[in-house]
Amino acid sequence: MNSKLKPKNIKTCFQESRKTKKAIGQFNFSSFEQIKGIVEAARKMKTPVILGTSEGEISFFGITEAISLRNGYRTTFPYIYLNLDHGKDIPLIKKAIDSGYDSVHFDGSQLPLKDNIKKTKEIVKYAHRKGCLVEGEIKSIKGGSVIHKILFRIRKKGFEDVGIAKKFVKETGVDSLAINIGNIHGTYRGSKRLNINLLKDIHKKIPAFLVLHGGSATNQKDIKKAIKNGITKININTETRIVWRKSLEKSLRKDSIKPYEILTPVVEGIKQKIEQKIKLFTTK
Ligand SMILES: [Zn+2]
16 A cells, blocks of 8 residues: 555545545446546545445445455555445445445435435434445435436526525434535536535535535536535546447457457546546646
């Protein structure tokens, strides 16, 4: 391990990010090329990174496999963390916590508020005993991590209610909150815009770390303003999925059957995309 870098837990990373007004990127993966590209970028930029796995991604990749790779990569660069993204299945969430995930996102946004608070609170209690952080969600963040062909427009109807968010954080004890300030999953025609004034209000009133989901293809000035005004973690998935597919298609046109030859440009493409995002999230 690089002897100059002392291990630190994910909470310390969040605290440092908030203090320095930088955001940590969460990049999702379900293939080895993706995880390799993400970690190589983080190591090169000497910046903490969160590896995200949705329920679909981790049921394909495997919790044990994800933990083993994180642990292995940590011996070369210590600031690699794992987060379960949009967990809804309680046994799966508990399995991730028991296996050593650094944090879990419990998405109870489809439940009535009372039930969401009750279940989130139970998960917080379970996770905190094992040193795992919990991210909560109230207003469901729409869309999916795919390419949407429609034009992006802000849907005010789904915006975060600051009063409810404050009550939710207080009663559940969540460490972080996935907020709705115009963000939506996936890419759209036109870049996505954020309601920064709403974010300022949330940041002023809510002590939890604030998370921006659906970070792909968002207006870059809005991303900078969001980080300046309280966003600590930004989730990116669709943009790296697009790089994965396009670079793989291009590479498969070459006359080779060697996986390490075919996949090297895929890893390189993902690494470059992650480097761009880390730069955007950490420079003022
Ligand atoms: Zn999300």
